[in-house]
Amino acid sequence: MSGTSPSAATLYSRVEKVIPAIEWPVFADDIDAILRLKRERNAVILAHNYQTPEIFHCVADIVGDSLALARKAMEVEAEVIVLAGVHFMAETAKLLNPEKTVLIPDLGAGCSLADSITPEDVRLMRQRFPGVPVVTYVNTSAAVKAESDICCTSGNAKAVVESLGVPRVIMLPDEYLAQNIAAQTDVEIIAWKGHCEVHERFTPADIRELREAHPGVTVLAHPECPPEVVAEADFAGSTAAMSDYVGREKPARVVLITECSMSDNVSVGYPDIEFIRPCNLCPHMKRITLGNIRAALEENRHVVTIDPELAVRARLAVERMLAV
Incomplete structure (x- = not known):
């Protein structure tokens, strides 16, 4: 500066x-x-x-x-x-x-998602489904990434899954993200039982109540939400995709079905848009x-360190994602 x-x-x-x-x-x-x-x-x-x-x-x-x-x-x-x-x-x-x-x-x-799966779990999934590639959400530890073939985020999960050119993949650990991506692709997706403790709390009834209380509201949901919540929304996408939607479509009234601070941060750039704020906080x-x-x-706290041998394998999974 x-x-x-x-x-x-x-x-x-x-x-x-x-x-x-x-x-x-x-x-x-x-x-x-x-x-x-x-x-x-x-x-x-x-x-x-x-x-x-x-x-x-x-x-x-x-x-x-x-x-x-x-x-x-x-x-x-x-x-x-x-x-x-x-x-x-x-x-x-x-x-x-x-x-x-x-x-x-x-x-x-x-992160509740990162806590939901271990490297041993990934190895067991590989044993159960030999030869099926493992796509791991970035919301995981480096040790889990190291057991994976490629990483993904909510913003690129569909592209990553389809980039592998295979009929089915293992997608870990977010069950709802896997189900929501499965609805968008012909690739068979084998899911894990991990959930985001923020997004799993939203329900279809929440969406219907918001629409009743705020007529004309546009509902944007994160794909970590349950599929039935995504089905009630007008649009589903990553936090970046939701922010882009607001800027592109400029709805008069909008609700972001995700973590609390997202609405505060996006609303700063759009003072003329009314943001309805259902508040589910991420304690982490x-x-x-x-x-x-x-x-x-x-x-100089807290310094992040990763075992060098593990880091090589985990980095490869992340770099494969970034190359898609």
Whole structure:
């Protein structure tokens, strides 16, 4: 950053529609410290779409869904990467940047999907379905990725499945994502029983109640939601696809059936659109705060490490995905 570097005072205008002015002084000191520390340490912050607005709009350098963060991580020239997201995302950034320091502000920022499957589970699935390729969602540990043939995200899952040119695949670990992709392709998909603890809570009744309470609302759902929820929606797609839909179609009234902060972050760019906010929080994403991002940069915590032999195999699965 040059002599015109932003400060907390100048950045408030980005988020004034979603953060009350009375709350801003609570964030300002950490924001100014983080901006300074990034310059001093040659660091960048990668933030997922589910991060809160003061992180997403005020200290992050790169924002997006899992696929965007994975792609952009490869282009980072900074020496230090702080991943404002969950642990599997930090591992993916490290896989793609093995020579850089990657920090995760809170080691407890996990994921119910990543926790739902182990490397041993993948090996057992291979034994049960010999010769069937394994497509693994990026919402998994590096150890699980290492047992896979190729990774995918919610944004590219269909393209990845069809890129293999086979009649059936094993798709792990999100059962609902697998079912929603199976409805879009002729490839037979063998699923696992993992679920996202945020998206599995939405129901078709929720959608119908929202439509009744807010006539004319456009409903956008994440494909980690149950298929019957996706069927009730007007559009289903990754967080990036939902954001793109809002920008392209500009519905007068919209609801994003996904994690809470997504609506806050997207609404900043579209003040004329009414966002209805059904609030299902991801407790793991919300473990990341300005305070622990600052501490990560000040104290170099928590450094993400991956066993080198395991990393080689996991990196290959991610790189195959990025080549699709």
